[in-house]
Amino acid sequence: MNMSGLEEHSISENIERVRERIERAAKKSGREAADIKIIAVTKTIDVQRIVKAIELGITDIGENRVQELCEKYDRININNIGIGFNWHMIGHLQTNKVKYIINKVHMIQSLDRVELAREIQKRAEKVNRILDVLVQVNVAREETKFGLFKEQVPEFVKILAGFKNIRVKGLMTIAPYAKDPEDVRHIFRELRKLLIDIKKENIDNIDMDYLSMGMSNDFEVAIEEGSNMVRIGTAIFGERTSI
Numbered sequence: 497m498n499m500s501g502l503e504e505h506s507i508s509e510n511i512e513r514v515r516e517r518i519e520r521a522a523k524k525s526g527r528e529a530a531d532i533k534i535i536a537v538t539k540t541i542d543v544q545r546i547v548k549a550i551e552l553g554i555t556d557i558g559e560n561r562v563q564e565l566c567e568k569y570d571r572i573n574i575n576n577i578g579i580g581f582n583w584h585m586i587g588h589l590q591t592n593k594v595k596y597i598i599n600k601v602h603m604i605q606s607l608d609r610v611e612l613a614r615e616i617q618k619r620a621e622k623v624n625r626i627l628d629v630l631v632q633v634n635v636a637r638e639e640t641k642f643g644l645f646k647e648q649v650p651e652f653v654k655i656l657a658g659f660k661n662i663r664v665k666g667l668m669t670i671a672p673y674a675k676d677p678e679d680v681r682h683i684f685r686e687l688r689k690l691l692i693d694i695k696k697e698n699i700d701n702i703d704m705d706y707l708s709m710g711m712s713n714d715f716e717v718a719i720e721e722g723s724n725m726v727r728i729g730t731a732i733f734g735e736r737t738s739i
């Protein structure tokens with residue numbers, strides 16, 4: 497199916513609007529928009545729209561399912577579209593599926609258990625690469641969400657420091673849905689505090705460069721609280737028709 501001119505236009509306008517909003521939120525926290533990375537979340541979004549977003553300057557794409565990522569990876573890559581960009585795995589990752597994405601993704605943002613780290617280490621070593629990861633934290637302790645509880649993170653990070661083919665780059669969280677994003681400001685603040693506490697420990701092989709927090713509904717508040725990586729789907733591509 498071809499994209500209509502109208503849809504093409506709206507992706508471009510949406511990205512423009514997201515960039516303006518990021519700029520405003522960044523200024524509020526004394527930073528530059530350039531310091532905040534946009535991950536365009538493309539689950540359920542077709543290849544044509546993704547390519548359009550990349551042509552409009554999006555450099556990082558986030559998918560939350562292995563199968564969908566692999567199918568799209570075969571169709572969208574630098575050889576096919578002539579533009580380089582990065583894939584991020586942002587959804588729950590089953591241990592037995594690591595092998596399918598180990599050579600495809602730039603970063604895994606959903607590392608939340610030692611068993612998964614062990615498998616990533618094994619597979620990364622096999623293909624001779626060092627994989628960047630974020631540790632997923634369930635700040636709000638929601639039963640329906642994955643991720644470690646805050647108090648588990650420092651010890652987990654120390655364990656990860658021993659995996660030579662894994663490089664920890666920061667923390668990621670998905671805040672509970674809130675109609676008013678002000679209601680989850682404290683979640684973002686807590687994750688930032690955790691990141692700073694871990695940074696202070698100066699653990700070898702552990703960088704705390706990225707705080708991946710903020711989605712379409714709450715990214716401005718997340719940025720005000722220190723996010724430098726926002727994962728945005730709906731605000732770029734419109735409402736998803738299926739999950």
Ligand SMILES: *Cc1c(COP(=O)(O)O)cnc(C)c1O
Pocket residue numbers: 537539560586587670711712713727728729730731
């Ligand atoms: C879907 C998804 C997003 C983006 O959600 P929007 O509300 O559409 O911006 C961000 N992060 C994760 C992990 C997701 O699964």
